[in-house]
Amino acid sequence: MEISQEQYKRLNTKKGIYALLQNSTLDAGKAENFLKYEQRVAKLQEELIKMQNWVAEHQKRVIILFEGRDAAGKGGAIRRITENLNPRQHRIVALPKPDEIERGQWYFQRYINQLPKTGEIVFFDRSWYNRAVVEPVNGFCTEEEYEVFMAQVNEFEKMIINSGIYVLKLYFSISKEEQEKRFNEIINNPLKKWKYSNVDQKALELWDQYTLYKERMFKDTCTEFAPWKIFKANKKSKARIESLEYILENIPYQIKDEQILQHQELE
Numbered sequence: 001m002e003i004s005q006e007q008y009k010r011l012n013t014k015k016g017i018y019a020l021l022q023n024s025t026l027d028a029g030k031a032e033n034f035l036k037y038e039q040r041v042a043k044l045q046e047e048l049i050k051m052q053n054w055v056a057e058h059q060k061r062v063i064i065l066f067e068g069r070d071a072a073g074k075g076g077a078i079r080r081i082t083e084n085l086n087p088r089q090h091r092i093v094a095l096p097k098p099d100e101i102e103r104g105q106w107y108f109q110r111y112i113n114q115l116p117k118t119g120e121i122v123f124f125d126r127s128w129y130n131r132a133v134v135e136p137v138n139g140f141c142t143e144e145e146y147e148v149f150m151a152q153v154n155e156f157e158k159m160i161i162n163s164g165i166y167v168l169k170l171y172f173s174i175s176k177e178e179q180e181k182r183f184n185e186i187i188n189n190p191l192k193k194w195k196y197s198n199v200d201q202k203a204l205e206l207w208d209q210y211t212l213y214k215e216r217m218f219k220d221t222c223t224e225f226a227p228w229k230i231f232k233a234n235k236k237s238k239a240r241i242e243s244l245e246y247i248l249e250n251i252p253y254q255i256k257d258e259q260i261l262q263h264q265e266l267e
Helices: 005-011 014-021 028-057 074-082 134-138 143-162 176-187 207-221 236-250
Strands: 061-068 090-093 120-125 165-173 228-232
Touching (some): 028 120, 074 090, 074 120, 074 236, 134 143, 134 207, 143 165, 143 207, 165 236
Parallel strands (some): 061 120, 090 120, 165 228
């Protein structure tokens, strides 16, 4: 391993040494990129705390939906985004499959029960859009239930927004090859095996069906009042940075540090 004097100065800290040890080849260039990523995340997290304080002080309500293919990095992005937030003023919602009582209710009812109270941000790790893609692809709902959902979802979101709730819809997109690679990593990691569900096992086989339903979801539910924002998530660090930037850009908290919010390209 060769390292220049300038690289030595930049990496000769606890964080720099940690970054260097994150790759088996002790690549100084990769370590510098990792350090830049960590520094960028920290700056954006500081800004996110300001946003959360604004939400709390002004009694605002915010919903942020994270959707995407299985293993696209939604949960990891949410954890990184929320790790320094006040836990009393935000919630992460990842609902299990509906129980017998919920199956007999209006589809949106279980999600209405999770809407934010005043001064709160709610992050949905998957949301009502399960019925737009995951459920029809896997046969968890009927064609009629799917069509009813598609006919109602825009009005449902319009009612939420008209009540004063901010709604952001984020979609993490990965390639088929990247999904397969991540599934293999999960299967071979004893600490992550629990993530690999029965639905995940069929995801590659059903790739094309997921694509068809995903494309209709974008076509029919990307509205002027609640648009979709798609993030290319083959590189997790890039998707996390861009999603953080997007959230901060689209919630009108005060006072924003516009210099921090200026997009910075990371290698």
